[in-house]
Every structure is written in C-alpha cells, then in structure tokens.
Amino acid sequence: MASTDAHAERIESAGALPEPMQRFLRYMASEKRSAHRTCEHYGRDLQKLSQWCQSQGSDPVALSQSQLRHYVAGLARAGRSGRTIARHLSAIRRFYGFLIREGIVFDNPALDIRPPRDQRPLPSVMDVDQMHHLLEQTPEDPLEVRDLAMMELIYSCGLRLAELVALDQPDLDRDDASVRVTGKGGKARIVPVGRAALVALDRWLEQRALFTGADERAVFVSRHGRRIHRRTVQARLRRWGQLRQADQGLHPHLMRHSFASHLLESSGDLRAVQELLGHSDIATTQIYTHLDFQHLAQVYDSAHPRARRRKDRKTESGTEQG
Known part of the structure; x- marks a missing residue:
C-alpha cells in the first residue's frame, strides 16, 4: 500500500495538479490498485487537461x-492519434466518475x-x-528445417x-490434414493444412528429436x-528472408x-477467409478486400487496352506540352 501511495504522490508533485485530480490519482493507485503505468498515463493526461483549463480560464x-469537445478538437488538430485521444477521454471519464462518486458533480460530460x-x-x-521463391529454398541444417516448417504452416493456415x-x-x-488453433480469447478453430506444409512438418518432426524429448508438448x-519464443521466430524469419x-x-x-x-484474390470468399483467420468480426477481414481491389486496379491499368490508351494519351500530351 505504501508503494502505491508513494507512486501517486510522485505523479501529483510532478504535475502540480489541482487537489481533486490528486485525490483521484490516490484513489486509482491505493483503492483501485491500478497499474503504475496506468496511473502515470492518467496523471499526464489530466495534467494536460489542467493546463488547457488554466489557459481557458x-x-x-x-x-x-x-x-470538452473543444479540448478534444484541439488534440486532434495538434496531430494526436485517435488512440491517444481515446486514452485522454478514458482518463477524463474515470476522473468525472470519481467526482460523481464523491458527490462533487452529478454529470459526466465525457460520456x-x-x-x-x-x-x-x-x-x-x-x-x-x-x-513461393522463399518457401522453395532448401534448408541447410535442422534448425532451418524447423524454420521452413513454421513458415509453411503460417502461410498455409494464416x-x-x-x-x-x-x-x-x-x-x-x-x-485429417488439419490443425486445431487456439486464437484470441481462447477461441478454438480447425484449419486445413496444405500439402507443402504437411511435408515440411513431417521433415521437422523427424529432426525435432535432436533437440527435445517425447514429453515436450510444443x-x-x-x-x-x-x-520456441516469439522473438526467436521473428528473428529466424527475418534471417531467412535476408539470406534468400x-x-x-x-x-x-x-x-x-x-x-x-492471396486466398481472397483466388476465391473471393470473404466469409471463408474470416473463418480461417479467426476474426470474430468480418469488418476486420474486409481490409483485405481493399488490398484485392488495389491488385485488380494494377492489373487493369497494365492489361486493359482502354486503360493503356488512356495512359498513352496522357504520355503523348505531356510530351507535346514539353
């Protein structure tokens, strides 16, 4: 308890916050036992609000x-991202929720x-x-056999x-040529595994015994x-790409x-891609339709005769003007 109180006091003294804001930070640190980083963010955000209030009287x-809308608009004009502004608003909402709890105000203007x-x-x-070029390379040692199996599985199953x-x-x-995947929120899905990925997996499982015993589940x-650690996977894939x-x-x-x-480009089935990726909301998957459209637009511009003529006319007119 002493450490959380001291933490709140450090935030207060650093920002010379108004007394209600200081009480709020003590409440967050001591009673709510919020993380130190959360309290630091709230302290900084409330300090910015306090400074703005002083400038506005x-x-x-x-x-x-x-x-508050005027304040938020100022943050946006200053180039603050939507995520940063959302954090500011979260701090303000929590602050006014505390004021309501204390009977100081009756409404939360940030809601x-x-x-x-x-x-x-x-x-x-x-x-x-x-x-294809990267995945068709021949591994040079057992660890690269593992790396290729990981890459094939990521690309085969998303x-x-x-x-x-x-x-x-x-x-x-x-x-069944499938893998059971546990995604975000512990949600499980079954994903088919392609032939190339199965071959690469078999080769790795033969080499795996060189590194661990049968009791290791991973x-x-x-x-x-x-x-294997996430950072190791990232480093090994980066190395594979650099060498190739x-x-x-x-x-x-x-x-x-x-x-x-690539799957959406070939199939056009957005729902299937959503299921395979494990997206709970299809809106998350729809970003790939924009990528697919960009690809189609590039193909159109390079292949369609009317598109070529339009570009040629632009080139010719530019030449004539020059």
Whole structure:
C-alpha cells in the first residue's frame, strides 16, 4: 500500500495538479490498485487537461460537454492519434466518475464524446511468386528445417505468431490434414493444412528429436529443447528472408497477411477467409478486400487496352506540352 501511495504522490508533485485530480490519482493507485503505468498515463493526461483549463480560464471540475469537445478538437488538430485521444477521454471519464462518486458533480460530460477514428493502414503483403521463391529454398541444417516448417504452416493456415508458438503436438491431425488453433480469447478453430506444409512438418518432426524429448508438448522448440519464443521466430524469419534476398523484411504477420490476400484474390470468399483467420468480426477481414481491389486496379491499368490508351494519351500530351 505504501508503494502505491508513494507512486501517486510522485505523479501529483510532478504535475502540480489541482487537489481533486490528486485525490483521484490516490484513489486509482491505493483503492483501485491500478497499474503504475496506468496511473502515470492518467496523471499526464489530466495534467494536460489542467493546463488547457488554466489557459481557458475554466474549472477542470466543472467542464461542460462543449468545452470538452473543444479540448478534444484541439488534440486532434495538434496531430494526436485517435488512440491517444481515446486514452485522454478514458482518463477524463474515470476522473468525472470519481467526482460523481464523491458527490462533487452529478454529470459526466465525457460520456458521449467519441475520439476520431484512426484510418487503419493497409497491411503489406508479399507477391505470390516471391513467397513461393522463399518457401522453395532448401534448408541447410535442422534448425532451418524447423524454420521452413513454421513458415509453411503460417502461410498455409494464416496463423498468428502467438498461435504458432502455442501449438502442441496433439493439435496436429495428420489423418485429417488439419490443425486445431487456439486464437484470441481462447477461441478454438480447425484449419486445413496444405500439402507443402504437411511435408515440411513431417521433415521437422523427424529432426525435432535432436533437440527435445517425447514429453515436450510444443510442436516447435528452440535449440535448447523448450517451446520456441516469439522473438526467436521473428528473428529466424527475418534471417531467412535476408539470406534468400527477400524484397521486404520477412516476418510472421506479413505471411499471415499474404495468406489472406492471396486466398481472397483466388476465391473471393470473404466469409471463408474470416473463418480461417479467426476474426470474430468480418469488418476486420474486409481490409483485405481493399488490398484485392488495389491488385485488380494494377492489373487493369497494365492489361486493359482502354486503360493503356488512356495512359498513352496522357504520355503523348505531356510530351507535346514539353
């Protein structure tokens, strides 16, 4: 208890916060026992709000919803991301919830204010031919046999890095050519495994005995015989790409994105891709339709005769003007 109190006091003294905000931080640290990092973020965010209130001649304990909207708009104009603004609003909501609990105010002006949504960047994907080139390379030692099996499984099944690392031997069903994957929130799904991935897995399972015993459940282990760490997978894939002269840095999520994009490009079945990826909301999967459209647009521009003529006319007009 003493350490949490001291932590709250450090935040208070650093920011010279108004007394109600200091009491709120003590409450979060001592009674709610919030994480130190959470209290630090709340302290900094409330300090920014307090400074803004001073510049506006406003009382931070008696803000209206319109004043808070003005404050949020200022954060957005200053280039703060939607995620950062959402954290600011979370701190303010919690602060006003505390004030209501204490009987100081009766309304929470931040309840109906939503942060601006960040535009999600499109994930990068690897070209099909480049992916095939990387996966058709011959491993040079047992650890590279493992690395190739991991890459084949990620690309064949669209696995997340955490899902790959968590795989146990009973999750593999060789007879059914499938793997049982435990995704986010402990949600399990069955995913088919392609022929190339099955071959690579068989080769690794033959080499696996060099590193560990039969009592180890993990499918993929390190050179020390224990379940492989996420960072090791990332480092090994990056190394594989560098040695094989990949056009872009090779990492697990790039392979998962490539799996989704290539499958959607070939099948057009968004629901199936959603199931295979383990997305609970199809809106998450729809980002790959944008990637697919970009690819189709590139094909159109390079192959359609009318598109070529349009580009040629632009070129010619530019030449004439020059």
